[in-house]
Amino acid sequence: GAGVSQSPSNKVTEKGKDVELRCDPISGHTALYWYRQSLGQGLEFLIYFQGNSAPDKSGLPSDRFSAERTGGSVSTLTIQRTQQEDSAVYLCASSIISQANYEQYFGPGTRLTVT
Amino acid sequence: AQSVTQLDSQVPVFEEAPVELRCNYSSSVSVYLFWYVQYPNQGLQLLLKYLSGSTLVKGINGFEAEFNKSQTSFHLRKPSVHISDTAEYFCAVSENRGSTLGRLYFGRGTQLTVWP
Numbered sequence: 085g086a087g088v089s090q091s092p093s094n095k096v097t098e099k100g101k102d103v104e105l106r107c108d109p110i111s112g113h114t115a116l117y118w119y120r121q122s123l124g125q126g127l128e129f130l131i132y133f134q135g136n137s138a139p140d141k142s143g144l145p146s147d148r149f150s151a152e153r154t155g156g157s158v159s160t161l162t163i164q165r166t167q168q169e170d171s172a173v174y175l176c177a178s179s180i181i182s183q184a185n186y187e188q189y190f191g192p193g194t195r196l197t198v199t
Numbered sequence: 200a201q202s203v204t205q206l207d208s209q210v211p212v213f214e215e216a217p218v219e220l221r222c223n224y225s226s227s228v229s230v231y232l233f234w235y236v237q238y239p240n241q242g243l244q245l246l247l248k249y250l251s252g253s254t255l256v257k258g259i260n261g262f263e264a265e266f267n268k269s270q271t272s273f274h275l276r277k278p279s280v281h282i283s284d285t286a287e288y289f290c291a292v293s294e295n296r297g298s299t300l301g302r303l304y305f306g307r308g309t310q311l312t313v314w315p
Contacts, residue, residue: 088242115301117301117302117303119303119305126305126306126307126308127289127291127303127305127308128305129302129303129304132301132302134301140302143302175242175243177243179301181301186301187245187248188245188301188303189245190235190242190243190244191242192240192241192242193242
């Protein structure tokens with residue numbers, strides 16, 4: 085079946101602008117994760133959603149970052165007033181449930197470049 | 200918090216040679232261990248995982264890894280590599296407890312380059 089999809093695949097934006105990144109998880113997966121992959125920091129956890137529970141936002145680097153998940157499916161990661169250090173590949177993953185032994189399936193990522 | 204260390208950032212090797220990519224983690228609790236591979240311009244793909252049971256885990260594309268609890272290691276091996284194995288490899292750990300359930304902690308990655 086279809087995997088995790090993300091859009092756009094590439095986004096170039098000017099410093100100070102807001103951006104929205106979209107993730108469509110695998111149908112039926114109740115857990116959704118956002119990670120960030122950057123040269124300086126490697127792969128970092130940002131946030132995860134599990135069903136109707138409150139999301140775990142502990143990885144968000146600043147209050148300029150926020151995410152929501154509508155209807156338990158599609159998720160949007162929003163970065164306000166983008167900075168150059170926000171340039172990275174943003175990866176989304178989903179799994180059947182949010183437990184440590186369940187495989188996370190990753191999307192291809194959105195490459196964000198802040199100029 | 201978890202810490203995952205991949206000791207080699209780059210590993211060059213000739214085709215058909217064996218390879219070992221090293222991974223060590225720090226944790227005082229029960230963990231699950233994973234290796235992911237990332238081909239250029241693609242997302243992460245699971246190679247193999249250790250959940251419990253036999254410490255030697257076999258994955259896709261001929262890779263295997265061994266969990267060593269006393270050394271807190273989970274090294275990835277392949278007896279004979281192909282050029283198509285050229286990619287970046289990530290070791291990841293997930294804690295089996297509490298509020299961090301399911302969250303993955305990643306190493307910095309190891310770029311494996313296979314030369315003809």
